[in-house]
Amino acid sequence: MQFSIQQNKLVDAVNDVMKAVSSRTTIPILTGIKISATHDGVTLTGSDSDISIESFIPAEEEGNQHVDIQRTGSIVLQAKFFSEIVKKLPKETVDIEVQDNFSTKIVSGSAEFNLIGLDPEEYPQLPQISDHHAFQMPIDLLKQMTRQTVFAVSTSETRPVLTGVNWRIEDRELICVATDSHRLAMRKAPIESGEISNITSVVIPGKSLNELNKILEDTNDLIDIVITDNQILFKTKYLLFFSRLLEGNYPDTSRLIPTDYKTEVIITAKDFLQAIDRASLLAKEGRNNVVKLTTFDNNSVQISTTLPEVGKVEEDVNCESLIGEELKISFSAKYMMDALKALDSTDIKISFTGAMRPFLIRPLDNDSILQLILPVRTY
Incomplete structure (x- = not known):
């Protein structure tokens, strides 16, 4: 794998996927960021098993070239070092080349780093989610609904289901509820478009929603939301954000x-x-x-x-x-x-x-x- 990329685009993508990388994981390869280059562009992936984030940098966008791909391929690099390196590189362009035994050369201006990479084949596959049952909502509305509810989730693991926000869909309306049993926050909003017939109630970890809010920019562009039995996917043009769902029945808060x-x-x-x-x-x-x-x-x-x-x-x-x-x-x-x-x-x-x-x-x-x-x- 070999490509040249604009440093600011790389830094933005690294910052996004780093929100899913944990240093405390029991799976060593998940302390790394997976980098994949195709002729369409470069994809960065970070995951801690609960949250997975994929950020795509297109080779070309609106006539501007962001990435020059010389050789396709992929590598996993230690997130702690790679994220610090790319932020401090001296020039606007970064050259990345994978050599023998996953050794990876990172060059910008007169600075040259060599990192020992990991085998990308060992990196877990992200969930394959069909978007047949996606619905859409404006990003700024999603961020507002999260901000108005997520603070009320429980911080205690004694009832894990209360550490998440309950999303219910009734009559094309999304109802978000969070409670720690001492307080409750609820926010409703209509769903304007999408296929939602098979969805009733899910619980999304509060941590996932907080991280998502940090990544999403305030815009009224639509975001696709896809829910399966145990995962939720938030999808924008260049970002995939997966989160596992919490198991267990959320209490019926309407009677409170x-x-x-x-x-x-x-x-x-x-x-x-x-x-x-x-x-x-x-x-x-x-x-x-x-x-x-x-x-x-x-x-x-x-x-x-x-x-x-x-x-x-x-x-x-x-x-x-x-x-x-x-x-x-x-x-x-x-x-x-x-x-x-x-x-x-x-x-x-x-x-x-x-x-x-x-x-x-x-x-x-x-x-x-x-x-x-x-x-x-x-x-």
Whole structure:
């Protein structure tokens, strides 16, 4: 294998596939990046068994030549060294040549590296997924839906299925739900195109979705999404992102969401978030970072924290509307701030069903997203 390639294109592709390479893998060859050259261009692959990423650099695109292929072939190079080398090469063009015994020469300007490669035949094959059952959605919508839900997945491995985001498709609508059993985030969006008849419910690891979000650029181009029994594939023009799915039945979260409310507050999200943030300055010294909310007749709520050994903070925040029973409720400041940041809304509605019942936070003008938080018992 021998080719010349533009350094910036190579660096971008290496950065993408490195998100799937783990140094802790039990399969030695997966600590490497597979590089394959055909007459169409160069493909880089990284994998840790759970996530596999394939990035393609076309030989030519819109009249610009990115790669000059002299000899086709493939090699696996140690990711740790190869990724550092390509970022620091001195010239805009990189020459890569595989010689005897997988020895690989990397030349740029007057810099020349020789890396000992590995046999590409030993690199695991990526899953072969038929895209008969692909559906499409805009990339920026996918990124937004992920950002608004993935933070609520569980970080505990005691219930592995909760470390992922549940995707359900009902009536051509994608419903994304994440919960760690103390809070829940849900986001819905219509699916505009694609074949989705055989898909009901899957659970995608939160880690996979976070890595995908880092790679995808903000654009309203469509991304193809293909789901099988144990894999999901996200496919753009030059990128394939595979993730395994989590096994197990995701809990039925619909019954957690209350439908009747005793107290409803409409409030400006920014003012509320800043008050929670200030109360958290003391609250986070406590065990659970807990703040208390108290409603008042004069259309205001008080956010407060008292720590016997530190002090206390109280702040009144005006509401646009406050109806229903008086309420005192305590909750995690972190959970509330996470939820408010995910909503992306100027005004929010908070619906309470009592001091020890879950409560809902929603944008005032958008019913496609909601956040649910369980209160904390403080007595």
